[in-house]
Amino acid sequence: MCDTIVALGKVTADGVTLFGKNSDREPNEAHHVIRVPAGDHAPGSMVKCTYIEIPQAAHMYEVLLTKPFWIWGAEMGANEHGLVIGNEAVFTKVPYDKMPGLFGMDFLRLALERAKSAYEALTVITDLLSQYGQGGNCGFRHATFYHNIFLMADPREAWVLETAGRQWAAVRVEDVRSISNGLTIGDHWDLASDDLVNFAVEKGWCKGKQDFHFARCYSDFLYTRFSRCNERQCRTTDLLQAQKGSITPQTLFASLRDHGEGAGTDWTPARGLSNFTVCAHAGFGPIRGTGSNGSMVSHLGEDVQTHFVTATAAPCTSVFKPLWLGMELPETGPIPNGEYDASTLFWRHEALHRAILRDYVARITLIREEQAAAEQRFVAGALSLRLHAEQEREAFARQCFAEADQLEAAWLGQIRKQPVQKKNPLLYDFAWQGFNREAKMPAGFYGV
Numbered sequence: 001m002c003d004t005i006v007a008l009g010k011v012t013a014d015g016v017t018l019f020g021k022n023s024d025r026e027p028n029e030a031h032h033v034i035r036v037p038a039g040d041h042a043p044g045s046m047v048k049c050t051y052i053e054i055p056q057a058a059h060m061y062e063v064l065l066t067k068p069f070w071i072w073g074a075e076m077g078a079n080e081h082g083l084v085i086g087n088e089a090v091f092t093k094v095p096y097d098k099m100p101g102l103f104g105m106d107f108l109r110l111a112l113e114r115a116k117s118a119y120e121a122l123t124v125i126t127d128l129l130s131q132y133g134q135g136g137n138c139g140f141r142h143a144t145f146y147h148n149i150f151l152m153a154d155p156r157e158a159w160v161l162e163t164a165g166r167q168w169a170a171v172r173v174e175d176v177r178s179i180s181n182g183l184t185i186g187d188h189w190d191l192a193s194d195d196l197v198n199f200a201v202e203k204g205w206c207k208g209k210q211d212f213h214f215a216r217c218y219s220d221f222l223y224t225r226f227s228r229c230n231e232r233q234c235r236t237t238d239l240l241q242a243q244k245g246s247i248t249p250q251t252l253f254a255s256l257r258d259h260g261e262g263a264g265t266d267w268t269p270a271r272g273l274s275n276f277t278v279c280a281h282a283g284f285g286p287i288r289g290t291g292s293n294g295s296m297v298s299h300l301g302e303d304v305q306t307h308f309v310t311a312t313a314a315p316c317t318s319v320f321k322p323l324w325l326g327m328e329l330p331e332t333g334p335i336p337n338g339e340y341d342a343s344t345l346f347w348r349h350e351a352l353h354r355a356i357l358r359d360y361v362a363r364i365t366l367i368r369e370e371q372a373a374a375e376q377r378f379v380a381g382a383l384s385l386r387l388h389a390e391q392e393r394e395a396f397a398r399q400c401f402a403e404a405d406q407l408e409a410a411w412l413g414q415i416r417k418q419p420v421q422k423k424n425p426l427l428y429d430f431a432w433q434g435f436n437r438e439a440k441m442p443a444g445f446y447g448v
Helices: 104-114 118-132 196-203 214-218 221-226 229-241 249-256 345-357 360-385 390-416 426-439
Strands: 003-007 017-025 031-036 046-048 053-055 063-068 076-079 084-090 147-153 158-164 167-172 176-179 291-300 305-309 321-323
Touching (some): 003 147, 003 229, 017 084, 017 249, 063 104, 076 291, 084 104, 084 291, 118 158, 158 176, 158 214, 229 249, 249 360, 321 360, 321 390, 345 360
Antiparallel strands (some): 003 017, 003 176, 046 053, 063 076, 291 305, 305 321
């Protein structure tokens, strides 16, 4: 489950479009941030996506991707032209193709590599969808099949694209918009597949265009309901609507860290078997099998785009750090995988994240002040440097990553000295002990 948000420049504090996304995956499905340089390819070249090969583009744009380690594509990313895209799983009545093919993360990367604008990205994805359909296992340890929706933005506009099999509909964003794990387009759209309505009529989901509603006709009721996508989509929309005219990167950080209306200082992810919020935390049971494993917020200036990534899980326990395209990325260690490795940034942070989960209410308060102060410096510094030389920006990004890493190491040391004040429910502890055993976490992490 995931959440993606956008605020166009007409409603932000500095007149620049802002985009953000949480990527929710299995707890041990490490995220990795990579930069792929632009490149040219000879006629007849092929590109190997996660499962299948397709013809390569003659020219591929430079891209920044934040992605599950084992997938060729990405959950979110940006390219050199200021295009950003996030995708979400959706569950529909159209049967899923379980044969290996292209899936949402592949479409996302292919669009970033081949499109200059949000509208062009929509065209790239729908053309590929028409040609190849969508299919294949999207899960890491647990086989998962779904269709996809996308939110794509550039410095000038944003689009939502929602799909069900080879059918699709798209709307242009007016000011703020969020998507979650459900179809949202109803009886109005700006673009759509040719037989969108007829397909639904043939299936008996409606009688004709007069009673056609894309989300109502195509959505799978059970999975859509239990994903709590409507609650999360409404929540992020409300958070952005309430701050129109004053929305900043920190506004989007806060939205991606949101634990729901009324979540006070006593809120903990240890409660409930279906407690699934925007900042998602895995727990016991099939509904809570995923958590937010990576987060990204983008400031889409016309001239230079600045991206802030966690490169780590659970944004409420992470620090957003700046990156730009056209520069080498700060060192984060080797590509992580599904097992603990302290040489990687993702897994170093997991030591902190999982230590906080043992006593969330008491321990999260120990990092909040320094976390906010660091991000304030990082955002102010990054935006002041965005027109400076590439070398200056690259040095600043490295400094921010290093400082955040040092902060997290200090927080972990402090937290380990704090005794657990309130034990978590037995089933929640049981779930995390299992996740840690699978990841081969060192002794002492959540009772392993």
